[in-house]
Amino acid sequence: MSNMTFVLTLGIGLVILLAVCFKVLPRERWQILAAVPLSRDKHGQWHGTNLTTYGFLFASGTTFAVALFLVMLTALGLPLHMIIGLISIVLAGAVPAARIVARLVEGKRHTFTVGGASFVGLLLMPVAVLAVNRLLATSPAETVPLVPALAALTTAYIFGEGIGRLACISFGCCYGKPLSATSLWVQRLCRQWHFIFRGSTKKIAYAAGLEGVPVVPIQAVTATIYIATGVIGLWLFLAGYFGAALLLTLTVSQAWRAFSETMRADYRGGGKLSAYQLMALAALAVGPLAIVTLPPLAELAAPVVQTGLAVLWQPLVLLMLQALWLGIFLYTGRSTVTGAVMTFHVHRDRI
Secondary structure (H helix, E strand, C coil): CCHHHHHHHHHHHHHHHHHHHHHHCCCHHHCEEEEEEEEECCCCCEEEEEEEHHHHHHHHHHHHHHHHHHHHHHHCCCCHHHHHHHHHHHHHHHHHHHHHHHHHHHCCCCCCCHHHHHHHHHHHHHHHHHHHHHHCCCCHHHCCCHHHHHHHHHHHHHHHHHHHHHHHHHHCCCCECEHHHCCHHHHHHCCCCCECCCCCCCHHHHHHCCCCCCECCHHHHHHHHHHHHHHHHHHHHHCCCHHHHHHHHHHHHHHHHHHHHHHECCCCCCCCCCHHHHHHHHHCCHHHHHHHHCCCCCCCCCCCHHHHHHHHHCHHHHHHHHHHHHHHHHHHCECCCCCEEECCCCCHHHC
């Protein structure tokens, strides 16, 4: 498979995914994926934990981003053990940060923030590169170059975030403002393209009372912008334009994150600029700073996506990705803000 064929196939597949999810995920049916009974009360009813579509999509987006990061750096010819080292260090800090930063900024224990996690992950990448180069490199030729590593990170991240926004649609979080509260040009723009969320357990319903109200489809806009940018960034990376891929994906993702909050109605912390907006604006400096301060890149072989894709068939990589998906799903998919009451019965006519 050529680099261009891979990019186009990936882009077309994700466009189809977005189109389907934008249509169905605002419905009530698509919030709870399953309910697991845990205890029985005196009335014979079972009380359980809900497993959410949010967790399924969040885990899928994260795993997709990690898999793409693996493919991109393997296509560049970097050793697998060093790439896994980078992933381990970044995820070890970014995944817990999704909950910790939300607690610090919003004062809530039972929520997550992708913005906080991505900011921590971006700051950890230079540390991770330094660590793996010091501890795992067996020769100077094996060292991981920082700019391509950052470009792979921001490109993989923007894809993962684009898919992750689908999770927000399913749970009804990160929701946009009611159309009635926006300017006339926004109302005209969103007259046909808006979201109406259904279900009393969606966050937009219990936190803002906006069930059944047309709102700005900010999650869909973000997902579309991020996936489109990711496709271009991936093409630039595979063409060897690492600095351009880094600047494009980092600038679009963080600038849009800062701006898009002006179109959101959910609580993002106090202040004229939220902590997440400040993080995004600070992150914008990482790419230019890395490009300006680091010495010019040594001549690198052109990435070969076929080589990168081959790594996904290695048993170690498959097991790692499966374990990662399951861990993220159990971490983000067990709802602590909704509950379930269940009864079970026998179909007597089928005995």
